[in-house]
Amino acid sequence: MKLNTLKLVNFRNYEKVNLKFSNHLNIIYGNNSEGKTNLVEAIYALSITKSFRINDDKMLIKNGCISTKIEGEVEDKSTNNYEVIINKEGKKVKINNTVISKVSDYITKINIVLLEPDEQMILSSSPALRRKKMNIEISKLEKDYIIYLNNYNKTLKQRNFYLRELYINGNASKIYLDILTDKLVNYGIKIYEARNNFITKINNYIGEKYQKIFGFGDLIIKYNSDYKNKTKEEIIDFYNKNYKREIAMGKTLYGIHHDDITFLLDKKNIAEWGSNGQQKNAIFAFKLSLIELIKDVKDSLPILILDDLFSALDNEKIDNIIELLNSDIQTFITTTELERLNKNLLKNASIFKVKDHLVEEEF
Numbered sequence: 001m002k003l004n005t006l007k008l009v010n011f012r013n014y015e016k017v018n019l020k021f022s023n024h025l026n027i028i029y030g031n032n033s034e035g036k037t038n039l040v041e042a043i044y045a046l047s048i049t050k051s052f053r054i055n056d057d058k059m060l061i062k063n064g065c066i067s068t069k070i071e072g073e074v075e076d077k078s079t080n081n082y083e084v085i086i087n088k089e090g091k092k093v094k095i096n097n098t099v100i101s102k103v104s105d106y107i108t109k110i111n112i113v114l115l116e117p118d119e120q121m122i123l124s125s126s127p128a129l130r131r132k133k134m135n136i137e138i139s140k141l142e143k144d145y146i147i148y149l150n151n152y153n154k155t156l157k158q159r160n161f162y163l164r165e166l167y168i169n170g171n172a173s174k175i176y177l178d179i180l181t182d183k184l185v186n187y188g189i190k191i192y193e194a195r196n197n198f199i200t201k202i203n204n205y206i207g208e209k210y211q212k213i214f215g216f217g218d219l220i221i222k223y224n225s226d227y228k229n230k231t232k233e234e235i236i237d238f239y240n241k242n243y244k245r246e247i248a249m250g251k252t253l254y255g256i257h258h259d260d261i262t263f264l265l266d267k268k269n270i271a272e273w274g275s276n277g278q279q280k281n282a283i284f285a286f287k288l289s290l291i292e293l294i295k296d297v298k299d300s301l302p303i304l305i306l307d308d309l310f311s312a313l314d315n316e317k318i319d320n321i322i323e324l325l326n327s328d329i330q331t332f333i334t335t336t337e338l339e340r341l342n343k344n345l346l347k348n349a350s351i352f353k354v355k356d357h358l359v360e361e362e363f
């Protein structure tokens with residue numbers, strides 16, 4: 001999969017951008033705050049209609065403007081034109097000029113693997129953030145996942161509400177709670193299976209990828225879930241035994257909304273024991289595994305974005321790491337330090353300089 005062109009109108013600090021990209025390596029360089037990340041953020045938003053660094057889409061609109069448009073031509077088995085238009089009221093997505101009403105139909109089309117600067121922070125941040133990241137990756141691979149997730153969250157809210165109702169009104173019927181529990185578990189099992197499947201497949205690759213980068217060490221992701229190795233009956237039984245505690249607490253205490261993943265290096269949690277370099281390499285090994293997984297599922301290589309290369313990767317290993325990339329994968333790198341990149345790499349790349357709200361290709 002390749003992004004051939006990118007057109008922006010009033011996106012972040014850019015009024016107009018019109019670019020043609022290389023099928024292989026694209027390097028975007030410039031000083032801090034000139035708009036390098038903004039550019040790759042636009043590519044990412046073309047794929048999943050959202051930014052990776054903010055939740056409020058409206059922030060993507062250039063200050064003082066009323067809307068923004070991101071447009072790109074993507075070549076895969078066929079070549080298609082994609083558009084994301086965001087204004088104060090909401091957003092609209094189009095493929096080949098036709099409006100797509102279901103976003104879940106849109107976001108599975110363009111596959112991007114993105115490495116953010118200092119993304120290893122996620123290893124020691126909250127489980128909620130790790131779940132969110134995992135959800136994004138799985139929903140790009142599995143169309144119905146986002147629907148299960150929305151249904152689960154809706155049922156969870158209803159169940160929590162009813163648990164509080166039971167607390168206030170001791171006479172309220174438990175039958176309705178059982179109905180909600182059954183519903184919750186049905187959606188929960190779908191989500192558990194999708195997550196378990198995802199982690200299992202990532203684990204088929206991640207150990208080998210890590211060793212190629214680092215030389216040694218046994219890396220694996222461990223998936224922790226209340227539903228692990230349990231049948232539906234066992235899960236329901238568990239809720240039945242514990243519902244009084246849930247009533248007392250006024251919320252659902254068990255379920256896939258508490259899931260988490262841990263990266264284990266030589267059986268130890270890398271967030272607690274790993275060096276910063278090891279953590280960065282582990283995240284990158286995860287991204288390389290994701291590339292393989294997408295290739296397996298979609299039968300097409302994703303687009304790779306490495307934002308702020310020298311903060312995202314372990315400095316000493318950068319040349320090794322770049323060499324690990326499949327030469328067919330279209331890659332976007334942003335950096336402030338062009339001179340630190342290998343000369344051979346630069347020779348075969350398209351290079352874009354970002355300055356004063358303009359992007360110019362250097363020939």
Ligand SMILES: Nc1ncnc2c1ncn2[C@@H]1O[C@H](COP(=O)(O)OP(=O)(O)O)[C@@H](O)[C@H]1O
Pocket residue numbers: 011012013014030031032033034035036037038039059060061062063
């Ligand atoms: N909505 C916006 N409208 C105008 N400028 C913006 C908007 N959002 C961010 N910017 C500007 O973009 C710049 C940061 O761009 P960024 O891509 O993060 O820089 P870097 O090159 O360091 O990656 C800042 O100067 C910021 O003021």
Ligand SMILES: [Mg+2]
Pocket residue numbers: 036037038308
């Ligand atoms: Mg940046």
